[in-house]
Amino acid sequence: MTQPCPTCDGSGLLVTIDDRGNRFAHECDCRLELRVDRALALSRIPRRYLDCSLSNYETGHSSAHPSLCAAALVAGRFAGAYPLETRGQGILFIGASGLGKTHLAVSILRGLITEKGASGQFWEHKELLDKLRSIYSLRTAGAEDKLLRSVITCDLLVLDDLGDITPSDWSWDTTAYILNARYNENLSTVITTNLANEPPFGTPADEPVSRAEARRMARRETLGDRIGERMRSRVQEMCVTVEMQGKDFRQTIKRASFS
Protein backbone atom coordinates (compact mmCIF):
# COMPACT_ATOMS: atom_id res chain seq x y z
CA MET A 1 0.00 0.00 0.00
CA THR A 2 1.30 3.49 -0.80
CA GLN A 3 2.02 5.62 2.23
CA PRO A 4 0.05 8.87 2.57
CA CYS A 5 2.00 12.06 1.93
CA PRO A 6 3.87 12.90 5.17
CA THR A 7 3.37 16.66 4.64
CA CYS A 8 -0.44 16.70 4.40
CA ASP A 9 -1.17 13.23 5.72
CA GLY A 10 -2.92 12.43 2.46
CA SER A 11 -5.54 15.20 2.64
CA GLY A 12 -3.90 17.15 -0.20
CA LEU A 13 -4.44 20.39 1.71
CA LEU A 14 -2.26 22.42 4.03
CA VAL A 15 -3.50 25.12 6.35
CA THR A 16 -1.41 28.12 7.31
CA ILE A 17 -2.32 30.70 9.94
CA ASP A 18 -1.19 34.31 9.55
CA ASP A 19 -0.23 36.79 12.33
CA ARG A 20 -3.87 37.73 12.90
CA GLY A 21 -4.98 34.16 13.28
CA ASN A 22 -6.60 33.94 9.81
CA ARG A 23 -6.48 30.44 8.37
CA PHE A 24 -5.64 29.79 4.72
CA ALA A 25 -5.93 26.46 2.98
CA HIS A 26 -3.67 25.69 0.02
CA GLU A 27 -2.78 22.67 -2.02
CA CYS A 28 0.06 20.43 -0.97
CA ASP A 29 2.78 19.77 -3.57
CA CYS A 30 1.77 16.12 -3.66
CA ARG A 31 -1.60 17.05 -5.20
CA LEU A 32 0.08 19.22 -7.83
CA GLU A 33 2.42 16.35 -8.68
CA LEU A 34 -0.54 14.01 -9.00
CA ARG A 35 -2.24 16.43 -11.39
CA VAL A 36 0.91 16.69 -13.52
CA ASP A 37 1.24 12.89 -13.61
CA ARG A 38 -2.37 12.58 -14.76
CA ALA A 39 -1.94 15.26 -17.43
CA LEU A 40 1.22 13.55 -18.70
CA ALA A 41 -0.58 10.20 -18.83
CA LEU A 42 -3.37 11.78 -20.89
CA SER A 43 -1.00 13.62 -23.22
CA ARG A 44 -0.37 10.62 -25.49
CA ILE A 45 3.32 11.51 -25.81
CA PRO A 46 4.90 8.41 -27.45
CA ARG A 47 7.17 6.45 -25.16
CA ARG A 48 10.28 7.12 -27.23
CA TYR A 49 9.75 10.86 -26.82
CA LEU A 50 8.93 10.77 -23.10
CA ASP A 51 12.30 12.15 -22.04
CA CYS A 52 12.46 14.93 -24.62
CA SER A 53 13.16 18.36 -23.20
CA LEU A 54 14.63 21.57 -24.52
CA SER A 55 17.74 20.97 -22.43
CA ASN A 56 18.49 17.63 -24.11
CA TYR A 57 17.79 18.82 -27.64
CA GLU A 58 21.13 18.17 -29.29
CA THR A 59 21.99 19.71 -32.59
CA GLY A 60 24.24 16.70 -32.87
CA HIS A 61 27.56 17.86 -34.17
CA SER A 62 29.72 20.93 -34.52
CA SER A 63 28.66 21.50 -38.12
CA ALA A 64 24.98 21.59 -37.16
CA HIS A 65 23.00 24.05 -39.20
CA PRO A 66 22.37 27.34 -37.32
CA SER A 67 18.65 27.03 -38.04
CA LEU A 68 18.45 24.16 -35.53
CA CYS A 69 19.72 26.33 -32.69
CA ALA A 70 17.37 29.08 -33.82
CA ALA A 71 14.46 26.61 -33.74
CA ALA A 72 15.33 25.57 -30.18
CA LEU A 73 15.46 29.24 -29.20
CA VAL A 74 11.97 29.88 -30.59
CA ALA A 75 10.67 26.79 -28.77
CA GLY A 76 12.17 28.03 -25.49
CA ARG A 77 10.77 31.52 -25.94
CA PHE A 78 7.35 30.13 -26.72
CA ALA A 79 7.35 27.93 -23.60
CA GLY A 80 8.47 30.88 -21.49
CA ALA A 81 5.88 33.26 -22.91
CA TYR A 82 2.97 30.80 -22.69
CA PRO A 83 0.09 31.53 -22.22
CA LEU A 84 -0.15 35.30 -21.70
CA GLU A 85 2.06 36.43 -24.54
CA THR A 86 1.42 33.58 -26.95
CA ARG A 87 -2.37 34.27 -27.07
CA GLY A 88 -3.30 31.32 -29.20
CA GLN A 89 -0.33 31.54 -31.55
CA GLY A 90 1.51 28.28 -32.17
CA ILE A 91 4.61 27.12 -34.01
CA LEU A 92 4.95 25.40 -37.37
CA PHE A 93 8.25 23.47 -37.49
CA ILE A 94 9.19 22.71 -41.09
CA GLY A 95 12.12 20.57 -42.18
CA ALA A 96 13.35 17.19 -43.35
CA SER A 97 13.13 14.08 -41.17
CA GLY A 98 15.70 13.66 -38.44
CA LEU A 99 16.20 17.31 -37.53
CA GLY A 100 14.41 17.00 -34.20
CA LYS A 101 11.12 18.74 -35.04
CA THR A 102 9.10 16.27 -32.98
CA HIS A 103 11.62 16.47 -30.15
CA LEU A 104 11.10 20.24 -29.92
CA ALA A 105 7.31 19.98 -30.19
CA VAL A 106 7.15 17.35 -27.44
CA SER A 107 9.55 19.37 -25.27
CA ILE A 108 7.15 22.30 -25.42
CA LEU A 109 4.18 20.08 -24.58
CA ARG A 110 5.94 18.41 -21.65
CA GLY A 111 7.23 21.73 -20.37
CA LEU A 112 3.80 23.35 -20.37
CA ILE A 113 2.25 20.35 -18.60
CA THR A 114 4.91 20.04 -15.90
CA GLU A 115 5.69 23.70 -15.35
CA LYS A 116 2.52 25.58 -16.24
CA GLY A 117 -0.19 23.12 -15.31
CA ALA A 118 -1.46 23.02 -18.89
CA SER A 119 -3.30 20.14 -20.52
CA GLY A 120 -2.24 18.89 -23.91
CA GLN A 121 -2.25 16.11 -26.45
CA PHE A 122 0.16 14.71 -28.99
CA TRP A 123 -1.26 13.30 -32.23
CA GLU A 124 0.26 12.32 -35.52
CA HIS A 125 -1.99 13.93 -38.12
CA LYS A 126 -2.65 10.63 -39.88
CA GLU A 127 -3.29 8.74 -36.65
CA LEU A 128 -5.82 11.33 -35.50
CA LEU A 129 -7.75 11.24 -38.77
CA ASP A 130 -7.65 7.41 -38.85
CA LYS A 131 -8.98 7.27 -35.31
CA LEU A 132 -11.79 9.72 -36.04
CA ARG A 133 -12.66 7.87 -39.23
CA SER A 134 -12.78 4.47 -37.50
CA ILE A 135 -14.99 5.79 -34.70
CA TYR A 136 -17.20 7.40 -37.32
CA SER A 137 -17.52 4.18 -39.31
CA LEU A 138 -18.43 2.20 -36.19
CA ARG A 139 -21.05 4.83 -35.40
CA THR A 140 -20.16 4.68 -31.73
CA ALA A 141 -22.59 7.22 -30.37
CA GLY A 142 -20.84 10.20 -28.88
CA ALA A 143 -17.30 8.75 -29.12
CA GLU A 144 -16.32 10.87 -32.10
CA ASP A 145 -17.64 13.99 -30.40
CA LYS A 146 -15.77 13.12 -27.23
CA LEU A 147 -12.45 12.67 -29.04
CA LEU A 148 -12.95 15.76 -31.17
CA ARG A 149 -13.89 17.83 -28.16
CA SER A 150 -10.80 16.79 -26.22
CA VAL A 151 -8.54 17.54 -29.19
CA ILE A 152 -10.18 20.90 -29.78
CA THR A 153 -10.27 22.04 -26.17
CA CYS A 154 -6.92 20.93 -24.71
CA ASP A 155 -4.57 23.81 -23.90
CA LEU A 156 -1.90 22.70 -26.35
CA LEU A 157 -2.26 20.35 -29.30
CA VAL A 158 0.83 18.93 -30.99
CA LEU A 159 -0.01 17.84 -34.52
CA ASP A 160 2.93 15.81 -35.78
CA ASP A 161 3.64 15.23 -39.47
CA LEU A 162 0.93 17.53 -40.78
CA GLY A 163 -0.03 16.51 -44.31
CA ASP A 164 1.20 12.91 -44.03
CA ILE A 165 -2.25 11.81 -45.20
CA THR A 166 -4.08 10.89 -48.34
CA PRO A 167 -5.77 14.13 -49.36
CA SER A 168 -9.55 13.98 -49.48
CA ASP A 169 -12.41 16.37 -48.86
CA TRP A 170 -13.12 14.63 -45.56
CA SER A 171 -9.53 14.90 -44.29
CA TRP A 172 -9.32 18.55 -45.37
CA ASP A 173 -12.64 19.42 -43.73
CA THR A 174 -11.81 17.58 -40.51
CA THR A 175 -8.35 19.14 -40.22
CA ALA A 176 -9.79 22.57 -40.96
CA TYR A 177 -12.53 22.07 -38.38
CA ILE A 178 -10.03 21.17 -35.65
CA LEU A 179 -7.53 23.91 -36.40
CA ASN A 180 -10.14 26.63 -36.90
CA ALA A 181 -11.95 25.71 -33.69
CA ARG A 182 -8.72 25.91 -31.71
CA TYR A 183 -7.73 29.17 -33.36
CA ASN A 184 -11.10 30.72 -32.55
CA GLU A 185 -10.69 29.72 -28.91
CA ASN A 186 -7.18 31.21 -28.73
CA LEU A 187 -5.64 27.79 -28.10
CA SER A 188 -2.13 27.16 -29.40
CA THR A 189 -1.23 24.35 -31.78
CA VAL A 190 2.34 23.22 -32.40
CA ILE A 191 2.74 21.56 -35.78
CA THR A 192 5.53 19.68 -37.51
CA THR A 193 5.80 18.84 -41.19
CA ASN A 194 8.46 17.68 -43.62
CA LEU A 195 6.53 18.92 -46.63
CA ALA A 196 7.61 22.08 -48.40
CA ASN A 197 5.59 25.06 -47.26
CA GLU A 198 4.33 25.87 -50.74
CA PRO A 199 0.95 26.18 -52.41
CA PRO A 200 -0.68 23.31 -54.28
CA PHE A 201 0.11 22.61 -57.86
CA GLY A 202 -1.49 25.13 -60.15
CA THR A 203 -1.90 24.83 -63.89
CA PRO A 204 -1.61 27.98 -65.95
CA ALA A 205 -4.73 28.29 -68.09
CA ASP A 206 -2.80 28.08 -71.38
CA GLU A 207 -0.67 25.04 -70.47
CA PRO A 208 -1.50 21.73 -72.21
CA VAL A 209 -2.76 19.12 -69.74
CA SER A 210 -0.05 16.60 -70.69
CA ARG A 211 2.75 19.07 -69.97
CA ALA A 212 1.13 20.13 -66.71
CA GLU A 213 0.84 16.47 -65.67
CA ALA A 214 4.52 15.84 -66.45
CA ARG A 215 5.48 18.89 -64.43
CA ARG A 216 3.30 17.74 -61.55
CA MET A 217 4.85 14.24 -61.56
CA ALA A 218 8.36 15.67 -61.50
CA ARG A 219 7.85 17.76 -58.44
CA ARG A 220 7.62 16.85 -54.78
CA GLU A 221 4.24 17.19 -53.13
CA THR A 222 3.83 20.27 -50.99
CA LEU A 223 1.93 21.09 -47.83
CA GLY A 224 -0.59 22.91 -50.02
CA ASP A 225 -1.21 19.70 -52.02
CA ARG A 226 -1.92 17.71 -48.89
CA ILE A 227 -4.01 20.04 -46.75
CA GLY A 228 -5.34 22.49 -49.31
CA GLU A 229 -4.26 26.07 -49.87
CA ARG A 230 -6.88 27.64 -47.65
CA MET A 231 -5.77 25.57 -44.67
CA ARG A 232 -2.10 26.14 -45.44
CA SER A 233 -2.55 29.89 -45.27
CA ARG A 234 -4.65 29.56 -42.10
CA VAL A 235 -1.81 27.57 -40.50
CA GLN A 236 0.63 30.37 -41.38
CA GLU A 237 -1.71 32.84 -39.75
CA MET A 238 -2.02 30.86 -36.51
CA CYS A 239 1.63 29.80 -36.20
CA VAL A 240 5.11 31.25 -36.20
CA THR A 241 6.90 29.42 -39.01
CA VAL A 242 10.27 27.91 -38.11
CA GLU A 243 12.28 26.46 -41.01
CA MET A 244 14.86 23.86 -40.00
CA GLN A 245 17.65 22.86 -42.33
CA GLY A 246 20.67 20.61 -42.32
CA LYS A 247 21.44 16.93 -42.37
CA ASP A 248 19.68 14.23 -40.38
CA PHE A 249 21.88 14.46 -37.28
CA ARG A 250 20.47 11.27 -35.74
CA GLN A 251 21.84 9.40 -38.75
CA THR A 252 25.18 11.18 -38.48
CA ILE A 253 25.50 10.19 -34.85
CA LYS A 254 24.41 6.61 -35.54
CA ARG A 255 26.94 6.19 -38.31
CA ALA A 256 29.70 7.78 -36.30
CA SER A 257 29.13 5.58 -33.27
CA PHE A 258 29.29 2.35 -35.29
CA SER A 259 32.16 3.24 -37.56
Ligand SMILES: [Zn+2]
Ligand atom coordinates in the same frame (compact mmCIF):
# COMPACT_ATOMS: atom_id res chain seq x y z
ZN1 LIG B 1 0.76 16.16 0.48
